[in-house]
Amino acid sequence: MDIEQRRILRSEIPGPASKALHSRRQQVVSNGVGALLPVYIESANGAIMRDADGNQFIDLGSGIGVVTIGHTNPGVVSAVQKQADHFTHTLFTVTPYEPYVRAAELLTKNMKGDFPKKAAFFVTGAEALENVVKIARLATGRNEIAVFDHAYHGRTNLTMAMNFKRHPYGTNYGPLATSVTHAPMSYPLRDPEGMTGEEAALRAINYLEKRVGADQLACVIIEPIQGEGGFIIPAEGFLATLGRWAKENGILMVSDEVQSGMARTGKWFACEYEEGFQPDLVTVAKGIAGGMPVSAVVGRADIMDMNHPGGLGGTFGGSPTAVAAAVAVMEQFEDGPWLNRAMEIGEIMQEKLDAMVSRYPFLAEHRGRGAMQALEVVQPGTLNPDAPLTEEILKACYQQGVIPLSAGTYGNVIRMLPPLAISNALLLEALAVLDSVCSDVAASKGMLSASSVE
Numbered sequence: 100m101d102i103e104q105r106r107i108l109r110s111e112i113p114g115p116a117s118k119a120l121h122s123r124r125q126q127v128v129s130n131g132v133g134a135l136l137p138v139y140i141e142s143a144n145g146a147i148m149r150d151a152d153g154n155q156f157i158d159l160g161s162g163i164g165v166v167t168i169g170h171t172n173p174g175v176v177s178a179v180q181k182q183a184d185h186f187t188h189t190l191f192t193v194t195p196y197e198p199y200v201r202a203a204e205l206l207t208k209n210m211k212g213d214f215p216k217k218a219a220f221f222v223t224g225a226e227a228l229e230n231v232v233k234i235a236r237l238a239t240g241r242n243e244i245a246v247f248d249h250a251y252h253g254r255t256n257l258t259m260a261m262n263f264k265r266h267p268y269g270t271n272y273g274p275l276a277t278s279v280t281h282a283p284m285s286y287p288l289r290d291p292e293g294m295t296g297e298e299a300a301l302r303a304i305n306y307l308e309k310r311v312g313a314d315q316l317a318c319v320i321i322e323p324i325q326g327e328g329g330f331i332i333p334a335e336g337f338l339a340t341l342g343r344w345a346k347e348n349g350i351l352m353v354s355d356e357v358q359s360g361m362a363r364t365g366k367w368f369a370c371e372y373e374e375g376f377q378p379d380l381v382t383v384a385k386g387i388a389g390g391m392p393v394s395a396v397v398g399r400a401d402i403m404d405m406n407h408p409g410g411l412g413g414t415f416g417g418s419p420t421a422v423a424a425a426v427a428v429m430e431q432f433e434d435g436p437w438l439n440r441a442m443e444i445g446e447i448m449q450e451k452l453d454a455m456v457s458r459y460p461f462l463a464e465h466r467g468r469g470a471m472q473a474l475e476v477v478q479p480g481t482l483n484p485d486a487p488l489t490e491e492i493l494k495a496c497y498q499q500g501v502i503p504l505s506a507g508t509y510g511n512v513i514r515m516l517p518p519l520a521i522s523n524a525l526l527l528e529a530l531a532v533l534d535s536v537c538s539d540v541a542a543s544k545g546m547l548s549a550s551s552v553e
């Protein structure tokens with residue numbers, strides 16, 4: 100589907116057609132399913148989504164990092180169409196098919212690490228996390244797992260317990276799974292000034308050794324850049340120090356790359372940024388298949404093969420159309436410009452966000468890698484999170500046809516994960532809208548200093 104790569108505002112947001120659809124939805128869809136921006140999308144291409152009223156939005160979220168190479172990428176669309184034409188389901192564990200194998204070849208080949216690797220496919224990110232815990236427990240014969248403050252890992256029973264935010268994910272949905280411990284994360288903006296990555300890692304290690312015991316832990320699971328937590332990047336040395344300690348203690352190191360992986364940061368996996376860090380196992384989902392639902396665990400073959408036949412599976416795990424899409428995406432990562440493009444997008448964004456941080460006193464910092472960038476919103480002169488202001492900024496952007504997302508434990512992070520198919524012109528336009536919204540907000544609250552008005 101070709102859509103002119105242009106922002107168009109034809110109605111109020113949401114417009115009458117979206118409002119009518121939303122009232123139908125409210126009759127039949129559970130209130131538990133959120134609705135951040137109830138504009139109903141009819142078609143999408145590249146970095147543009149068109150709604151039922153003909154409005155065209157610049158997408159700075161990619162459906163939370165899913166359509167990384169753009170909406171309706173032609174290679175993905177045709178791979179899915181071709182596969183659907185051949186067959187849509189057999190069940191890989193009954194009568195297998197080639198695209199599953201090809202997807203595993205591409206994934207294992209592109210995970211860093213000087214050892215043989217194997218993969219297994221599932222459907223959702225949470226399911227990949229569930230399975231990586233099964234695998235780690237079986238491989239080590241231990242029960243306990245460590246995760247981090249501000250982490251997010253999913254909405255199943257086990258992953259609800261792995262999320263840092265009990266609310267809203269786990270509220271009244273208990274009893275939640277046990278044997279899950281949150282360790283202090285390295286959060287450079289909020290850690291004591293000057294704290295190094297090694298020091299932050301020792302803080303986490305000390306905590307885990309006292310609270311759980313290293314010999315009890317099956318695995319340590321960490322997002323190398325925390326997604327829902329607000330794109331928190333641990334200080335350099337944090338991951339490597341943790342990884343060394345895990346290795347010395349027979350604990351498996353898992354990098355949850357569901358949000359940060361698959362070219363989003365300019366590398367296949369964000370953990371590659373940390374020198375000397377080598378996860379044993381990696382979880383991926385979201386961006387691996389351009390919007391088709393598939394996830395995976397990939398990692399050390401010796402560990403993956405400890406599982407008994409029949410121990411891993413699921414009806415729709417590595418479904419034919421989904422793995423066909425994953426192959427189309429990963430072949431484009433290998434042959435196409437996407438990893439470089441993520442870096443270029445990162446450079447453009449960082450320059451603009453840098454200027455905004457110096458201009459608006461409520462922006463504490465911008466952070467991110469490649470096409471995964473965020474701003475943290477605070478009360479000026481403090482580190483107190485300002486969630487209402489964050490929401491105000493996001494809502495104003497939506498009214499102007501630009502869709503960044505919120506994030507952060509305190510709801511005070513503006514996160515951006517644009518499709519890598521976005522043009523420079525559209526990206527700059529979207530950032531200009533965000534800038535002008537911040538400027539309006541600052542002016543209306545009397546927060547612009549004389550120097551920032553110039």
Ligand code: PLZ
Nearest residue numbers: 223224225251252253322326355357358
């Ligand atoms: N691990 C690092 O970011 C999903 C959640 C959206 P699923 N994050 C988006 C929502 O509100 O439900 C995520 C993640 C990391 C695991 C997951 C879980 O992936 O595909 O949503 O199950």
